[in-house]
Amino acid sequence: MAGSIVVTGVKEIDSRMKTLERKVQRKILVQNMRKGMKLVLEDALLRVPVLSGLLKKNIKLRAMKRKRNRVGLLVQIQPDPGFVKGEYWYPAAVEYGHGTVPPHPFMRPAYDLNKEHSRDLAMRGMLISLEREVKT
Numbered sequence: 106m107a108g109s110i111v112v113t114g115v116k117e118i119d120s121r122m123k124t125l126e127r128k129v130q131r132k133i134l135v136q137n138m139r140k141g142m143k144l145v146l147e148d149a150l151l152r153v154p155v156l157s158g159l160l161k162k163n164i165k166l167r168a169m170k171r172k173r174n175r176v177g178l179l180v181q182i183q184p185d186p187g188f189v190k191g192e193y194w195y196p197a198a199v200e201y202g203h204g205t206v207p208p209h210p211f212m213r214p215a216y217d218l219n220k221e222h223s224r225d226l227a228m229r230g231m232l233i234s235l236e237r238e239v240k241t
Contacts, residue, residue, distance in 0.1 A: 118228065121235045133234045134176050135168070141227030142166055142178045144219045149180055152211035153199075159187050160196055164212075180212070 122130050146166045153161045163185050169177035182188075188195040193203050202208030 118231050118235065121239065125235075125238060129238060131176055133231055133238065135178070137227045137230035137234060138176070138178050139166065140230050141223035141225075142180060144223045144226065145215050146180045148219050149212055149215035152215055154209050154211070157187075159185060160199065163188075163196075180215070182212075 122133070125133075143166065146164065149164055150161060153164060155161050160182070163183040165181060165183050167179050167181060169175070169179055182196045190198065197203075198206065199209050200212055201210075
């Protein structure tokens with residue numbers, strides 16, 4: 106199928122995806138990637154230190170900018186004017202530390218500890234969705 110989505114790493118998913126319409130491919134990918142990335146989001150929300158709650162409130166799961174041949178999701182910190190603290194951007198200062206303040210990483214550990222499970226969950230979900238879609 107021309108213009109199909111390619112899933113790297115799992116040939117079974119990739120070959121089954123190519124039998125579906127592009128719109129259905131994208132739907133299956135996004136739904137299951139979202140399930141996997143929610144693990145990272147939830148872990149980041151548990152790890153983030155809370156003073157005012159502004160940082161925690163602005164950690165979101167968002168779709169990457171759409172491109173014809175790419176689909177992606179990000180766990181990111183939405184900008185907020187309250188994050189500018191003197192010469193530091195507050196989320197970076199918390200994650201990496203600054204001056205005499207030690208780092209308190211929350212985003213990187215959330216990703217590192219959940220990336221394998223998140224990927225497996227997304228791949229399993231894609232296989233199930235593909236099976237369901239092919240049967241109909």
